Amino acid sequence: MKDVYLLSGFLGSGKTSLLTDVIRQFKEQGLKPAVIMNELGKLAFDSQAVEEDVPLKEMLEGCICCTGAEKTEAQIQSLLFDQQFDVLLIETTGAAHPVEALDAVFSPIFAEQLNIKGIVTVADSKLWLNRATLSPQARSLFMEQIRHAHVLLANKIDLLTEEEQAQVVYELQSFNPRAVLLQTTNGRVPIKFLQQMQSMVQPTKESIVSAKIGESFNLGSRLIQFTQSFSEEEFEAWVRSLPETIYRMKGYVPITGVRNPMLFQYAYGMVQWLPEYIKMEPKLVIIGENIANIQVIGEE
Incomplete structure (x- = not known):
């Protein structure tokens, strides 16, 4: 089975910085990553950050979720069929709800070939402190992305004072107490930390296995035969x-x-x-x- 990581986060939070650094670390381990990138516009911009030797599928105009779920399934099937890779990284658009994005990834067609490790949400720490300035719809999405995270990165922490850092950590941990919280700069996180994430896939009640990270995650999946x-x-x-x-x-x-x-x-x-x-x-x-x-x- 191939491990899959879903990278979530609001617009401009630092997801692409996280993606490029994670790709680098996987390659240093001798693993070959593949990437699916989702962007809101018609032109692929962030995908320029992915090196040419990494298999890449692009989903333009925000179509990884909702009505575009079938397109995402087709892209994943295409990767599984004609590309050799060890781990799949899926970067969602900043406007994607985590549950919608998961819906696009989970398919009974290839469920037994993929090991969904979970959602890594990048949260802009300064934006968290200023979230009241967002529109009600944008603020709701921002909060939902954080609420459903399995690993939560308080990113851009270097832009805050020590007092602000403490406030962000306390508030984020209170808002999503089940997530493992890391303070990050430029979205950098040790890859071994992410590899410890518990699989979201739970085929049967008897086969649920606890892990160091995420044994109490509330958002998960189950495969029924x-x-x-x-x-x-x-x-x-x-x-x-x-x-x-x-x-x-x-x-x-x-x-x-x-x-x-x-x-x-x-x-x-x-x-x-x-x-x-x-x-x-x-x-x-x-x-x-x-x-x-x-x-x-x-x-x-």
Whole structure:
């Protein structure tokens, strides 16, 4: 399996500086990284920071999430098919919500080939102190990116006084107590620290393994393998029984009387069923908070 790191953070926070430094450190370890970069505009600008020997896929106009999830899946499949690499780094646009970005990365098609290590969010420390100046929508996104981080980098810490540094650390730790917090300059973090992150993928309750970093992460994923079929009605009844902290589900569900497992998608309380003309593996990826103990349909 290939490790995957999702780099999140608000516009101008220092994600590209983090990306280039992480690439350098992986290469020094003898590992070959691949990169998917997401940008809001039509021209690839940040991607110029990635060296030519690193496999790169670009997602322009902010399409890594929401309606562009299928495009991201295609890019990942393309990398897996025709590129040799050891680790995948995905840099999201500063306007991407972490859950939306995760939705684009998790696919039942290649779920067993990727080991999602988690979300590394770069937070501009000075912007945190001045967040009241942001519009309500921008401030909400800024806070959400921080709230869902597994590792949180208080970046540009060198621009603050000692008193301001202490305030930022205290407030960020209080806002997201589950994340491991690092104070950074130019987005630099030891790669071995990131490699200790716990995998977000939890195939079964029995296989959850604790790790030095992140044994209490609230945002995670779970891969379900179905061994029986259901009616659409009973499957949707199970979906309605799930807590509101389940944000996304995507996969192929075996339906009684239907030849191939149907493509099922769930987001914000809405469900969608689509017929599938190829026999896909009956698997479902669930993304949400505190999902380890939810009762899965069909399980005793």
